[in-house]
Amino acid sequence: MKIGIPRALMYHYYYPAWQAFFRELGLSVLFSPETNKEVLDQGVKAAVDDICLPFKVYYGHVLSLRDKVDCLFVPRFISLGKYNYICPKFMGLPDMLRANIEGLPELIDPVIDLRKGIFPLRSLAYKIGRRFTGNILAIERAYRKARASYRDFLQKQREEGKREGQVTDEAASLVIGVLGHSYLLNDAYLSMRILERLEEMKARVFTADMLEERALEKAAWRQHKPAFWYFNRQIMGAAYYLFQEKEINGIVQVTAFGCGPDSLVRELIDIKAKREGIPVLNINLDEHTGEAGILTRLEAFVDLIERRRRKCR
Amino acid sequence: MQITFPHMGDMAVAVKALFQELGFSVVVPPPISRKTLNLGVKYSPEFACLPFKINLGNFMEALDKGADLIVMGGGCGPCRFGYYAEVQREILQEMGYEFSMYVIEPGIINNIRKIRETFGPLPFRKVVSAVRLAWNKARAIDEIYKLVLEKRALEVEEGLVDKLYAGFIRKIDETMSLDEVRRLRREYREKIEDTSAKYKRGIPLKVGLVGEIYLVLEPFVNLEIEKRLGQLGVMVERDLYMTNWLLNFLHLRNDEKHIRRAARKYLGSFVGGHGIDSVGNTVRYSRRGFDGVIQLGPFTCMPEIIARSILPAVSKGEGIPVLTFFFDEHSADAGIQTRLEAFVDLLERKKRQRMKGLEYKGEIVYGQ
Numbered sequence: 001m002k003i004g005i006p007r008a009l010m011y012h013y014y015y016p017a018w019q020a021f022f023r024e025l026g027l028s029v030l031f032s033p034e035t036n037k038e039v040l041d042q043g044v045k046a047a048v049d050d051i052c053l054p055f056k057v058y059y060g061h062v063l064s065l066r067d068k069v070d071c072l073f074v075p076r077f078i079s080l081g082k083y084n085y086i087c088p089k090f091m092g093l094p095d096m097l098r099a100n101i102e103g104l105p106e107l108i109d110p111v112i113d114l115r116k117g118i119f120p121l122r123s124l125a126y127k128i129g130r131r132f133t134g135n136i137l138a139i140e141r142a143y144r145k146a147r148a149s150y151r152d153f154l155q156k157q158r159e160e161g162k163r164e165g166q167v168t169d170e171a172a173s174l175v176i177g178v179l180g181h182s183y184l185l186n187d188a189y190l191s192m193r194i195l196e197r198l199e200e201m202k203a204r205v206f207t208a209d210m211l212e213e214r215a216l217e218k219a220a221w222r223q224h225k226p227a228f229w230y231f232n233r234q235i236m237g238a239a240y241y242l243f244q245e246k247e248i249n250g251i252v253q254v255t256a257f258g259c260g261p262d263s264l265v266r267e268l269i270d271i272k273a274k275r276e277g278i279p280v281l282n283i284n285l286d287e288h289t290g291e292a293g294i295l296t297r298l299e300a301f302v303d304l305i306e307r308r309r310r311k312c313r
Numbered sequence: 314m315q316i317t318f319p320h321m322g323d324m325a326v327a328v329k330a331l332f333q334e335l336g337f338s339v340v341v342p343p344p345i346s347r348k349t350l351n352l353g354v355k356y357s358p359e360f361a362c363l364p365f366k367i368n369l370g371n372f373m374e375a376l377d378k379g380a381d382l383i384v385m386g387g388g389c390g391p392c393r394f395g396y397y398a399e400v401q402r403e404i405l406q407e408m409g410y411e412f413s414m415y416v417i418e419p420g421i422i423n424n425i426r427k428i429r430e431t432f433g434p435l436p437f438r439k440v441v442s443a444v445r446l447a448w449n450k451a452r453a454i455d456e457i458y459k460l461v462l463e464k465r466a467l468e469v470e471e472g473l474v475d476k477l478y479a480g481f482i483r484k485i486d487e488t489m490s491l492d493e494v495r496r497l498r499r500e501y502r503e504k505i506e507d508t509s510a511k512y513k514r515g516i517p518l519k520v521g522l523v524g525e526i527y528l529v530l531e532p533f534v535n536l537e538i539e540k541r542l543g544q545l546g547v548m549v550e551r552d553l554y555m556t557n558w559l560l561n562f563l564h565l566r567n568d569e570k571h572i573r574r575a576a577r578k579y580l581g582s583f584v585g586g587h588g589i590d591s592v593g594n595t596v597r598y599s600r601r602g603f604d605g606v607i608q609l610g611p612f613t614c615m616p617e618i619i620a621r622s623i624l625p626a627v628s629k630g631e632g633i634p635v636l637t638f639f640f641d642e643h644s645a646d647a648g649i650q651t652r653l654e655a656f657v658d659l660l661e662r663k664k665r666q667r668m669k670g671l672e673y674k675g676e677i678v679y680g681q
Contacts (some may be wrong), residue, residue: 048622050612050639076582085391088585092619095580099626111582173679225399228390260615261395263360264400284360 001132003108004069007032007056007060009090010077011183017150018073021125024142025132030069032061035189035266039064044287046100052258055089057190062097062104071106078113080230087229087261134299161210174203174305177242179235179269180210180254181262190285192294194254198252201302206246208238215241223268229261239269243276250279250305252298257286314432315340317380319368322530323458324555326486327451329674330382335435340380342371349374349473354642356404356523362393363534363611364643370400376410382431387416392586392616403594414615440574446491448556453498455554457481460505465543466518467509475540477505493598500658514548516668518660521598522551523591525617534640535609536649540608550603552594553587571597578630579623588616592623599633604660606633612641634660 003022005011011018011031022029033039035057043060065072074097077090089096094109102228110128110228113121168289174199184191185207198205208216216237220226223240227233242248255262266282274278281301283294316332317326317340325341334338343349353370372383388395399418403450405412415431418425427471428435461478468474481501488494512518528535529551542549552568560566572593573583580592595606608624610617621637628635636656638649 046617050621051618052613064410070517076580083389084584085389088588088615089619091391091582092580092588094621095582096619096622099623101580130402153464202607223399224402225396227396258360258613260362260613261396262364263358263362263613264393264396267358267400268403275405 004065009059017146017151020149021146053256206219315380317375318384327447331447342375387418466548469510528609587617591620599631608637
């Protein structure tokens, strides 16, 4: 049996766990191809106009998998922690796909709601696993394997954050925080490789993924009422953490057109950065964003903060 | 202490009565106008939804008039509204306004403590009488407005019902006595019922209104869509009323149960805001034999986008035409009017054919 996993949205946070889990259950896992123009175009056509860019792309990925797999893994995310939610579009995602795309294979859409702690995760794994095998031991094994590979994945990301910047010469020690959802930043086509480009410009880049979750949560509480969307809370925490703990030279905020939570949280980070005197570059991505435009703005921004730093000295 | 709060439809009448009866002075923001919108748009984040911008405009105008305490709703998601107050406070502070803000967050005990801190000790009897007055005003307004939505399609003379309703709101705003509120409610109920003649279109057409609560309740932002429908000879019904929302919020009524059941086939989870209500109520209106459903929402509204994605399937499955409008600061009269007229014409044609015993052959429109 072949299970398809679209390479978009939550894939970027959880794919090691999903892959390990389904492989261990004896399924063959098929990821959709990396985002490209065709995927994007298909998605834009299938989704309603008003929805945000990452969801349009998700539609595209689903379409590219539609005829190749027996079932699709599209979990219904509701909450990822005790006192928070995620963007409501995740809650309606399986239903939206069913309403908008014809000829879908069977959707595996477990409800993921961790408001009552993380214990439901195991029973969730059993519920999913029971569809494919009667062997409870095999499910337990798959669950453990998934958990282990997810922890490895997190570990690797955190180590990235602790790594010292490669200081080759004086100019190479620019520190820039890049704030945005992982499903944008880690999608090379959508984000136009912003992270790599900044590194090519010899900047040391920090993203929310690279920082300890506990530190982020603590930093987010510097806001009177931290955002209640899980990922935006992390982004907010990352911003405030970086303002305080690291000597950063600038912040690049990457948001998608039509993103609801970003529209408000971005404003708060803007205000705080202004008070701290840290320059901010806001990049808003949509299906028409051109690569040249992004590159020019990034270069200009890096030039600006370099000149500013030289002046200060 | 000068209290202010955001506008939403005719809510100001009841909220004003509540605070005045408690003995506070109230600064009602000037009625929402082009100026309010422009102020809000100028200082809000570009992609914030429309209610955010209008609220901010309201606050700025009220603060300019001397208010110093803003009372605002809160919440903990997943709809953006729960985070409005936090961002608005930061923006207003950044602009240099001096004020304090009381945000109504969920949780009874917390609120009682916070109310005491903000407003000082309040005698229990005073609270009861103030709440009773405000509640009766709100109920009266909602009841009369429900009638207005129906009778506009039947009025003898164009605009008569609206004239009566405006008079009713003015009178109910002035009075502070409970008996007078009850009397006005009876009086205007009769007056408005007396305006009925015959259907403007010759046949009764009924449309259900669903969507995001602010856009449905506030005529300025939805470009008076209910009035337009009334002028076109369509009766409008909706489940979204301020009092209705409050009853559900306080668990004194449970519409959610019916809505969830009706929506289950199409949407299996709540999605924040009024997303599931839009889907569930469309199904319910269709079962009650309505001729069509219109969905309203602000541009980029997350719950309504989900509903809007699913409504085409509902439209096909239940056989009811659905029209969606997303509003932002650039929405204009002409575009809305044309689409409404076309939609209503289609509903009429469909209904006449069905009355003749012919099944409607044309494609059912949905979306857009």
